[in-house]
Amino acid sequence: MKIFSKEQIYEGDQLTAKNQSITSTELMEYAGIQIFNWLHIRMQGAQVPIHVFCGIGNNGGDGLVVARQLITHGYNVKTYVVNCSDKRTKDFLVNYDLIKQTTKKWPDMLACESDFPEIHKDDIIVDAVFGIGLNRPVKDWVKSLFVHFKKSEAFTLAIDVPSGVYTDKAIEDENGVVWANYTLSFQSPKLIFFLPETAKFSTQWEVIDIGIDRTFLLATETESELIGKNEVVPMYKPREKFAHKGDYGHSLIIGGSYGKIGAVVLASRAALSIGAGLVTSYVPKSGYQILQTAFPEGMVITNQNDAVISEIEFDIEPTVIGLGIGMGTATETVSALEKFLKTNKTPLVMDADGLNILSKKKTLLKLLPEKSVLTPHPKELERLIGTWQDDFDKLEKAKQFSKKYTVILVIKGANTITVFDDKYFVNTTGNPGMATAGTGDVLTGVITGLLSQGYSPLNAAIFGVYLHGKAADIAIENLGYQSLIASHIIETLGEAYIDLFSQPEQPQVEEAQPDD
Template sequence: MKIFSASQLQKADKISIDNQGITSEELMERAATRAFNEIENILDENKTVKLFCGIGNNGGDGLVIARLLKNSGHKAQVYAVNYSDKRSNDFLANNQKLEKMGLKPIVLKAEEDFPKISAEDIVIDAIFGIGLNRGIKGWPAKLVHHINHSGAFTIAIDMPSGLFSDQVPSENDAVIKADLCLTFQGPKLVFFLPQTMDYVNEFKVIDIGLDKQYLESLDSSYEITGRLEAAAIYKPRKKNTHKGNFGHTLIVGGSYGKIGSVILTAKTALKSGAGLCTLYIPKCGYIPAQTAIPEVMVLTDEGEEKLSEIEFDLEPDVICFGMGTGKDLVTKEAFGRLLERTKKPMLVDADGLNILSENKELLESVPKNSVLTPHPKELQRLIGEWKDDFDKVNKVKSFVKKYNLIIVLKGAYTFVFSGEKVFINISGNSGMATAGSGDVLSGVITALLSQGYSPENAARFGVYLHGKAGDLASADIGAEGMISGDIANYMGRAFKTLI
């Protein structure tokens, strides 16, 4: 699913109106009706719905919803937020229809006009929508705060009022905090960015019937990865196969006291379909690794407690480096030598990323199309500080282009940066915020690389599977009770959801 910009959606509205031979008012009726259908599904008939409608097209959507609520017998109170003397034509047309039904909006002109909002009410925010390009000021800003502090369940139409589509609000900007956002035609990028995602607790995409051919023709840098997209990438096993068909994964890492990280990665690689898996670790990890995972082969470094050589006599399909290695000079030098002789795309995580951050000349030696999997702090060390999340995204895009790498930026919504594309994953949950979760993710992606998935697809598909396994684990044992090993244990079930 593509993520479109505000300007693309505005143009799609106009083209759809022309191609379908309808008016803008008819398109508004269609969109608002489909939003109303979703609202009615969650409405308690004893609840009072308070609709706050701006005087533009977002307000027009709200007026249509108000009319449909009244027709359905729901208790609705409608308020027109009179922040300007201008009115959109579609707002005026729908306001007239509503008044003919005997439901005249109460006009709000100042703070003293604000209605009391109970925590038991349902609030519908249709004040500004997606077209906002500057912060809400004056008494309308106080109205936003009034709604936010009411405790009422708040539903935003298309976009929470005060939230911009292409910039992060300042700390002083008033923004509706929506419990649910019914967004038209596709999700918005700001729903997924760490600085803005908390304004949208949950969103649901409402297909308003815009011209499909035109939407498919649009270029978008941003795409969602959900179940349908993951299923399109998945390559199920054929009947006539053997372990050699699924690749040999080499996982290099570990140091004294941090052998658990590479054990988690190796265990997950096998549970994600790698045919063979070898661990290359310091000598101190030999017994723990052989005991924990009998299915894994183990090679040991000359170093007793840290990696110092990284010499091996095998040709793996993919190398994964970095979990628990530390950043000692001998390890850094060994990593540099490994990079020089590695030609295939590899995966670099954890201390591998930290070594690259402190020795940026090594970035030129990382094989092209390799996958780097930083969390935000590791990313900051790699690319430097950023002004806000939009600046961060642009800096990662430049970094990816400069070094021809793939970045998996871990977070509540994990972003995969590949070439000109950014893929945003929507599986996963808060229970995955636990030690070792990133080591498990590295195992998934590495296993997919060993099985012949392209680096982009391995990263995108691996992130989805990792999140889905977490969702399945959380459903069974609860978010607070999850540990990273649980995510690994649910990998097989994650694959099965795609069949």
Template sequence: MKILSAGQIREIDAKTIHYEGISSLELMKHAAGAFYDWFTKKYTDKNDAILILSGVGNNGGDGLMVARLLHKAGYRVQACVVEYSENYTEDCAHNVRRVKAENIPFKRITKEKEIPNFSEYDILIDALFGTGLSREITGIAAEVIKKMNESGKTIVSIDVPGGLFPDKKTTFAVEADETVTFQIPKLALYLPDNYRFVGNVTIVNIGLSEKAIAEASTNRYLIEKKDIRELLKPLSKFAHKGTQGHALIIGGSLGKTGTVCLASKAALKTGCGLVSAYLPKCGTPVIQTHFPEAMAIEDDNSAFITHIDYDISPNAIGIGIGMGKREETQHAFYRFLQKNALPMVIDADGLNILSLHPEWLDLLPPKTILTPHPKELSRLIGEWSDDYEKIEKATAFAQKYRLIVIIKGAYSLIIDSDNLYVNDSGTPALATAGSGDVLTGIIASLLAQGYEPGHAARVGVYLHGLTANLTQQTIHPRSFVASDIIDNIGNAYFTIENGMIKK
């Protein structure tokens, strides 16, 4: 699904009106109706007192039309227009007249003393500003937003939280619990800096012209399940372990061989035919006991890696997990990079070693996948002031070294030389020890199975996150561990392929 700028969204709105032969007011009805359908499914108690806070633009018109729909359905609704300007859009002014005609409780707010007592309401619906906002919020709008955020009430934002800039850093905005956005994802809704403003994000279809959307050019995308379904390779009836790829997992040190166990098991569970683990001697009895399906290759050293020598022919490699940064290990890693040309995913200490020796980045095969968490990323690309600068610097880094960078976190970002992808699977349950090791194994497996690196990155991150989504009702996020990811990879495949969990 395309992620577009505010300007592109305005253009699509205009083209929809032209292509579909409808009025702007009719499009507003579609948007309000889509929000209403979502809202009434989630908030079913009609005794809840609902206050809708609208602006004077078309987002405010959306809010007033929502007020009309909810009032007609029997909800207890009051509508307010925060009059930060006397210049109403035509469609917003129309809905002000209709709200009054339909005897919906209504008032204008022009000064602080006119702001309602929010403690008298259960739900606040924010329709203050849309995606066209270009300046910082001041005056009465700022006062209203401040009091909304201090109210402790449930806040639901229409399209974007009031005050959130869709394409640049935001410092002050409505702090919504839920954001119901209209059909086209906005990058700002998925950035860590904005989470306190955005809350949970839901996309609703409002009938925008598919032709207009297709005509919009972008290199930013939100990954959806259907995208992943299209990328999955079919499994032949005549497949065997020799046709499904051989993944080599390299890592581990004394006390950290569990990382290799997790990655190796994840690799096999993701579908490759063979998995070998290269690790120090101390890890051999561990992995042979914990995961006998893996083949173990020992380093000469008992406690950490000093050489990376093997006589097998893997199809792809995952390296760096639990490896440590001892000088001997760094030298072994360097010698390995000098001769390796296989598809590869690098994580953890592999990334930390690269940050110590940035000149080694030139040795990486094109489209090598790096999987840093934010701190590991900062060691590679330097610090950033906000998420937009982070993306800019990570993109320049990926382009310079011809790499794919996965920035792990809520809504993991996948950045290559050409595109940015936002992953929307996953929950906070994934914030657990070993989660990144499992992702390394998943991606290494997909590379070994012959997936193009960009596809392996997207499929791997989505699969990884989906396991947490699927267990929300059965495993509490606080109790979720990395092994639960591995145990649910199969169900994630079932869900992507069939839309359901196999019982």
């Protein structure tokens, strides 16, 4: 699913009005009716007090359409205009006149804290104060209004985005943002729903189809894309009847040190479980018996050092190499990696201490094969790209790093984001149970195993992140968050594959028709 920028949504609005020979006011009417229908389907006429707070821009105009529809259908509605500026949009004014024609209870004008209405915990708030066009901090009395919303503990529904959140930069003050229980986003989700600093302002979100021109939606390229089942199914490579293990490549997993051999066990098992034909583990001598016992399906190569990897030399020809898990950063290990990178031409997936070594000796980054996949957690990412001011700065620096070194960055987190060149791919699978030791090692193995089977580096990263998270989602159905461990994810990778074709995924779009 594409994640459109605010500029693209504005462009889509204008093109839709032109192509369909309708006015912007009529397009606003349709959008407002879609929001009303969402509420109407769920409330079924319940007389819970509904407080609709409207700004004086187009988001406020949407709110006035919603309020008018609620009033017309007999709901217990109170409408307010948050009078935060002298400027009003044309479509706001049109809908302000329409609501005055609909009811004798004209909207209350709010201009200071003494105007704030009483809101109870069992009431409903509809937030239509600011939309995606907000570009400056909100006034202090409006901040107080948003704090008033939060203190009431009433269910809060935001139209398009929670008011006070920017779509393309960080916020200045959390008190100047509405904390929404649910957000109905126009036409596509917003990137802010998936970033740690801004996702918290909306507990849940859903996309509402507001009728933007389909040709525009299909033809427009976006910087960000949301990755769900519909997006990864076309990537899947089915197996041929007469295939053999040689057709699915040979994954080599290099890593481990004394006391950290388990990381290689997890990555190696994951590579084979995701479909690699052969897997060999390259570890210090202390890991030999552990690997042979814990992973009988795999092969093992050791170097001469008992505790750490002091050289990287092997006589096999792997299809892909996953490197760095549990490896440590001993002086001899750093030297061994540098020597290896100077001659290696095999595709790489790098994680953990492999990344930490690259961070300490950034000249080594230029030795990576083109489109190597790097899978940092937040601290490893910071060591690679430097500190960032906010999530938007982080993504921009990650993008520039990807372009500079022609690598694929997998930024691990609640919504893992894969970065390559000028694009962000935002994953939708995974859960808090994955915040446990070893899950990153499993992901390294998964991506390595997919590359081994002939997936392109970018598809291996995107598909691997999806399957890794989906396996964890399946596992917690029986285990819960707290009891999930990395091995469980490996054990449910097969079910994650099966789930791809269990049933078509329904898009997160509300298709309600305008109510007569």
